[in-house]
Amino acid sequence: MRIGIVCYPTYGGSGVLATELGKALADKGHHVHFITYQQPVRLNVFNANIFYHEVRVPTYPLFDYPPYELALASTMVDVIQNHDLDLLHVHYAIPHASAAYMAKQIVLKTGRNIPVITTLHGTDITLVGRDKTYEPVVTFSINESDAITAVSYNLKEETNKFFAITKDIEVIENFVDNSRYDKKPIDAFRKVIAPNDEKILIHASNFRKIKRVGDVVKIFAEVNAKIPSKLLLVGDGPERRNMEDLVRKLQVYDDVRFLGKQEQIEEILLVSDLFLLPSEYESFGLAAMEAMAANVPVISSDAGGLSEININGETGYTAAVGDVKTMSECAIYLLSDNILMEQFRRNAKAQAMRFDLQNIVPRYEKLYSKFCRMVCEA
Ligand code: GMT
DSSP states (O other): OEEEOOOSSSSSSHHHHHHHHHHHHHHTEEEEEEESOOHHHHHHHTTTEEEEEEOOOOOOTOOOOOOOHHHHHHHHHHHHHHOOOOOEEEESHHHHHHHHHHHHHHHHTTTOOOOOOEEEEEEHTTTTTTTTTTTHHHHHHHHHSSSESSSSHHHHHHHHSSSSEEEEEEEOOOOOOOGGSSSSOOOOHHHHHHTTOOOEEEEEEEEOGGGGGGHHHHHHHHHHHOOEEEEEEEEOOOHHHHHHHHHTHHHHHOOOOOOOOOSSSHHHHOOEEEEEEOSSSOOOOHHHHHHHHTTTOOEEEOTTHHHHHHHTTTTTTEOOTHHHHHHHHHHHHHOHHHHEEEEEEHHHHHHHHHBBHHHHHHHHHHHHHHHHHHHHHH
């Protein structure tokens, strides 16, 4: 098939998932056309089946707000027509679903009905989309999509709770490419971070308030008081500065490393012992799933879809949002018991295997075939 994928090209989970999906589809022989305003960060391989179309937004002195959505819709039309696309798959509703609706209407005038599949990822529904500024357009464009998917049962529920959705939402969970983690941890790397064999705790996110990185630091300070340990903070964002202050205030500065944005996160995860994700909300928590693929158990909140992937007492532990005490106790308990730790590592990997790309990508292919047939035959 010839598939157009629209996503955010940045480090966020929705862009990562969309890019990994495109790469997996290209490996299976599909032609994948990425339509984004920048080369997606995970699009770092050459594959003859992958095409990249940059959305350019011309500026003009009149525009305080350059109309990105129009440029995106026009680029979609161009790619649909000139590359004979079979379908468009847009990731993150805002503004991708409404731009896709517009593109669909334009090509409809030329007698072509292109199926549009919208995948909801989280904040497009739970945070941004619910805002009255966007809600009517989000509801409309989701309903106008030929198929809607959500990355967890929780997100499906949240979407139906807050929007008047008239179609069934299919849950297709996020996936991870376990083969990327099939390598030996680099001992020298672990030695640099933890020269005295300290335990390595890790967190990765976009450092937005919703991630509660402050809780990560507080949990680490509790652990660090009992167990020799290091904390790796991967990513960057608005809370970074505050976190630097907090690690100083809690006097753990020497044991915390801010690594910034990292492309090769698997190398870092493979030397880690415990992943922390105490978020206020996660529709899924792809970062935690990537940790599990690297045999790393997870201590997380039980918000949103997190308890669908992090099984309490099996792949790690979950606690209520903000319950730093329980999360710290669980971390200390697990890190203190090598046998339990080994079991949790195996459980985490088994969970990641359940969410392996080999199991999930065929579900998207099935959906594509179904909607291509339905829309073309209509
Ligand atoms: O977590 C973020 O702030 C980024 C956001 C995104 O849209 O890239 O992540 C969302 O989508 C990911 C991929 O489906 C999910 O794993 C994250 O849980 C979800 N984030 C939230 O729901 C807050």
